[in-house]
Amino acid sequence: MKKKNQKNQKKTSSFVVLRLRHAAIIAVMLAAGVLLPLTAVTKQVYLTNSSIEHKRLVDSLETLRQDSERLRLTAEGLSDLKRIESVSRKLGLDYPESDRIVVVRPKDGKPTLAQWEFLAILKRSFRKDKS
Secondary structure, three states: OHHHHHHHHHHHHHHHHHHHHHHHHHHHHHHHHHHHHHHHHHHHHHHHHHHHHHHHHHHHHHHHHHHHHHHHHHHHHHOOHHHHHHHHHHOOOOOOOHHHOOOOOOOOOOOOHHHHHHHHHHHHHHHHHHO
16 A cells, blocks of 8 residues: 555646646746747837937938038138228228337347238238239
């Protein structure tokens, strides 16, 4: 009788172990059946959101490029020398006379390179003015 009980206990315990294994396998398969589609949907949502953000940034970049080009053209028009001269004449400004120019020299008396360049520009402007 003891042998029968031991056999039954072994059979019962192995049956329980098999049932637990089957239950675990079924649980894993159910989890995979739920998680895999969720992963695919999550990936698709991420790609869609990334695509929308990319489109928004491309549109923004194009708008900024257009604004930059418009501003460049405006600056180019405003910095035209003829326009600046006509506005200065309307305001009563004119080229300075030679007696109104004061050259400030450094303490050591030697002009710097920037001062020489400035003086050369002044000299050229007076030559154009008198000719």
